[in-house]
Amino acid sequence: MQVPAHVEYERAVSVEHALSLLGRPETRVLAGGHSLIPMMKLRLAQPELLVDINGLAELAFIALDGGQLRIGALARHADLLDSAVAGRCFPIFHDAERVVADPIVRLWGTIGGSLCQADPSEDLSAAFAAARATAVIRTPDGERTVPVRDFHLGPYETVIGRGELLAEIRIPVKPGTGSAYQKVSRRVGDWSVAAAAAVLRLGPDQQSITEAGIGLTAVGAEHFVAVEAEDYLRGRAADEESFGAAAKIAAKHCHPAADQRGPEDFKRHLVAELTARALRRAAERATAASGEDTA
């Protein structure tokens, strides 16, 4: 029988209330709890105080606002999967959410919780990093913003400090952009063996790449991104040759660890294949989106 250690519990009634409670040492935010509570059962996490933010409805939103997609930290995975506006701007989030855990877990797990858990195998971090999202963090003095690419300090570590709370994620929406997420896991609902996220913006000619974002999950990519492959793609033609070369660069520069999900060379092979597939799909979607914009 797995039981968490003794812990105190407080329910936040406002963001300000949550921030004041989070000023205490050894305190953790409790949102969906689907990573934190299992870790507490295993005593891998042993906070003294839990601050339950599930009542903070003001953090549970998904909206298109002034050229940005805004996702509240308390939005559930199922909310993002069901969001038509998110799916239209960034099909990558629907791709990724379809393979996050299972439908029941997705009803409770939160977007902010996934990012803050900072699990190296978590799917949304690579997707947000590829889309160059920004994290909005509430602080005792107001708020600060951090690019998602600077949000993670390492496995299970983020820039969120004591007395701070992740409030929302903002992603710039730009015309001519396509995106996709490709994942391989051992079975339905499992963590990634490897996964690749791609966000491509094509020029008016729909041939050349003006912006490229590539995220990698579970393969030891620093900040979940493949910067060298992104640099390679910028300005090049959106074709098979470019995608294949970028995929090889991504596979070369990541640092997968051999574990029960497979040896290192297998994971590098997956990175190359999944990166190429994600880029291909993102380019198709960028072209289709441009067609809709001009129609």
Next chain:
Amino acid sequence: MTIRVAMTVNGTEYARDVEPRLLLIHFLRDELGLTGSHWGCDTSNCGSCVIWLDGKPVKSCTLLAAMADGHAVRTVEGLERDGELDPVQQGFIECHGLQCGFCTPGMMMTARWLLDHHPDPDEAQIREAISGQICRCTGYENIVRSIRWAAEHPAEHPA
């Protein structure tokens, strides 16, 4: 240290003084004696503990009872209405949807939720809905058939 936790379970109000670390599944089974919901893997993988919280299915081994304070819970004991089995329960009888029965309460709670939102699901939708739950007896075939049976025989006066 204990805190007061009060919630509605299957329409009945309950309040208990419990430790904040108490999991909802143990609150239901040990504090309230509602042993229909099963405590299985303890890692939110198997789904035998699925209940509803405010109308949404959740794996109750992965929630604290404190999180349900002030909320409404529905368990397998709350599927039956006025002595009439829910069509999902009847479907599991008609189509032999269980063998050992351990996963059954969670499967039925998810099935009821699926049918409330998609009254006529195809096989793929049913399999997706129960993909976070494990049955080690049936191979899932008869569970899928049971849920289809329930879809084809909706209650005349649904709750």
